[in-house]
Amino acid sequence: MNEADDLPATLAALPREIAGIDTIEVLIIDDGSRDNTSEVARKWGVQHIVRHRRNRGLANAFQSGLDACLAAGADIIVNTDADGQYEGADIAALVQPVLRGDADIAIGDRGVGKNAHFGPFKRRLQRLGSAVVRGLSGTEITDAVSGFRAISREAAQRITITTEFSYTTDMLIQAGRKRMAIVSVPVRTHATPRPSRLFTSIPRFISQTGVTIVRAYTTYNALRVFVGTGLLLAFAGLVPILRFLWFYVNGDGGGHIQSLVIGGALLVLGALVAVMGMLADLITANRKLLEATLHKVRKLEERLAEQEATSAKVPAVDPTGKRAADVVPLPAKAKRTPTRRSR
Numbered sequence: 281m282n283e284a285d286d287l288p289a290t291l292a293a294l295p296r297e298i299a300g301i302d303t304i305e306v307l308i309i310d311d312g313s314r315d316n317t318s319e320v321a322r323k324w325g326v327q328h329i330v331r332h333r334r335n336r337g338l339a340n341a342f343q344s345g346l347d348a349c350l351a352a353g354a355d356i357i358v359n360t361d362a363d364g365q366y367e368g369a370d371i372a373a374l375v376q377p378v379l380r381g382d383a384d385i386a387i388g389d390r391g392v393g394k395n396a397h398f399g400p401f402k403r404r405l406q407r408l409g410s411a412v413v414r415g416l417s418g419t420e421i422t423d424a425v426s427g428f429r430a431i432s433r434e435a436a437q438r439i440t441i442t443t444e445f446s447y448t449t450d451m452l453i454q455a456g457r458k459r460m461a462i463v464s465v466p467v468r469t470h471a472t473p474r475p476s477r478l479f480t481s482i483p484r485f486i487s488q489t490g491v492t493i494v495r496a497y498t499t500y501n502a503l504r505v506f507v508g509t510g511l512l513l514a515f516a517g518l519v520p521i522l523r524f525l526w527f528y529v530n531g532d533g534g535g536h537i538q539s540l541v542i543g544g545a546l547l548v549l550g551a552l553v554a555v556m557g558m559l560a561d562l563i564t565a566n567r568k569l570l571e572a573t574l575h576k577v578r579k580l581e582e583r584l585a586e587q588e589a590t591s592a593k594v595p596a597v598d599p600t601g602k603r604a605a606d607v608v609p610l611p612a613k614a615k616r617t618p619t620r621r622s623r
Contacts, residue, residue: 281310281311281312281313281317281335282313282314282315282317283313283317283362283363284313284315284316284317284319284320285315286362286363286364287308287317287320287321287324287362288320288324289364290360290361290362290363290364290368291306291321291324291326293364293367293368293369294306294360294368294371295368295369295371295372298371298372298375299372300379301356301375301379305327305328305352305354306325306326306327306328307326307327307328307329307330307345307348307349307352308321308326308328308329308330308362309330309331309332309341309342309344309345309348310329310330310331310332311332311335311336311337311338311340311341312332312333312334312335312336313331318331328348328349328352330344330345330348332344337444337445338445338446338447339441339443339444339445339446339447339450340441340444342359342441342447343440343441343447345357345359346431346436346439346441349436350433350436350437350578350582351581351585353582353585354433354436355432355433356375356378356379356430356431356432356433357430357431357433357436358371358374358375358429358430358431359427359428359429359430359431360427360428361427361428363472364470364472365428365469365470365472366388366427366428366467366468366469366470367467367468367469367470370388370428370465370467370468371430373465373467374386374388374428374429374430374465374467375430376465377430377463377465378430378431378432382461382463383432383461383462383463384431384432384434384435384455384460384461384462385429385430385431385432385435385451385455385460385461385462385463386429386430386462386463386464386465387421387423387424387426387428387429387452387462387463387464387465388423388426388428388429388464388465388466388467389422389423389426389464389465389466389467390423390426390428390467390469391423391466392406392407392410392422392423393407395469401482402482405482405486406423406425409424409425409449409489410422410423410424410425412424412493413449413452413453413493416453416456416493416496416497417452417453417455417456417457418456418457419452419455419456419462420462420464421452421462421464422464423464424448424449424452425446425448425449425489426448426467427448428467435455435460437575437578437579438458438460438571438575439451439454439455440454440571440574442495442496442499443492443495443496445488445489445491445492446488446489446492449489449492449493449496450492450495450496453493453496453497453500454496454500457500457501498560499564499567500564502557502560502561502563502564503557503558503560503561503564504557505557505560506553506554506556506557506558506560506561507553507554507557507558509550509553509557510550510551510552510553510554510555510556510557511550511554512550513546513547513549513550513553514546514547514550514551514554515550516546516550517542517543517544517545517546517547517549517550518543518547519543520539520540520542520543520546521539521540521543521544521547522543523536523539523543524536524537524539524540524543527539
């Protein structure tokens with residue numbers, strides 16, 4: 281969004297040749313820019329431009345980019361920022377694990393613990409956030425919110441971003457729960473003079489990222505989250521109930537009815553939350569079926585596109601051996617089908 285000033289330098293830093301890669305094409309996602317970002321991209325020879333009429337946010341822009349890259353036939357998709365934060369030459373190293381078949385997704389590790397472009401507070405925050413995402417996703421990623429990543433075609437077909445804030449943590453939790461192979465690759469970074477356009481303050485970033493993490497984890501672990509919460513509420517309800525029983529046995533239960541009421545309410549609430557977890561688990565199973573169906577649909581679209589491309593190159597042949605262009609169809613006689621009039 282509004283990257284007309286920084287885009288030329290970012291495009292100039294991208295590699296034009298990588299060993300093992302036949303063709304490199306560039307795609308720009310213009311997320312509702314008010315400047316001439318798309319025009320600058322065209323002047324610099326960008327092959328594909330996806331433009332949103334209004335700003336939809338980073339997550340929606342990333343999903344639009346994935347869909348467009350898949351439609352264009354990309355075998356490996358590399359995502360980078362337009363502000364020049366990442367070193368374009370490191371794309372050659374980033375794609376190697378995917379190119380060798382060792383990984384489905386490669387994440388650029390900025391070395392957040394020692395990065396000179398990050399302040400002390402941001403370093404600790406990035407390390408803490410990455411540790412949380414590692415635990416929830418079951419991966420060994422050291423830089424969870426790095427947007428510099430390479431994705432295989434198969435992995436991109438199985439990823440569907442559901443959050444509206446940032447795709448980074450949502451994508452990692454999805455990929456980890458789907459047992460994809462994810463690796464970290466050390467990359468270089470540059471200082472960005474302007475502030476981030478993704479968030480206005482650190483507290484807002486923490487809150488938005490926290491909501492994204494909780495939502496993504498709950499989506500794939502609904503039974504554990506809801507049943508665990510229900511059990512905690514139930515145990516909390518047992519405490520005032522046991523308190524009431526203690527006083528009741530000692531002949532002083534009349535003045536502690538409120539403990540019984542509170543405990544009973546917590547027990548009922550815990551049971552309801554546990555039942556909600558069972559329903560959410562069924563919805564999660566249905567989501568997996570929908571994702572599998574979407575994956576098959578994307579595969580079918582890919583095969584259909586390949587067939588159309590092949591048929592466009594090979595001229596159609598009539599059974600007599602003549603080309604379709606040389607065969608002149610004879611006019612068919614119109615036949616009238618008798619109809620019965622209704623009375």
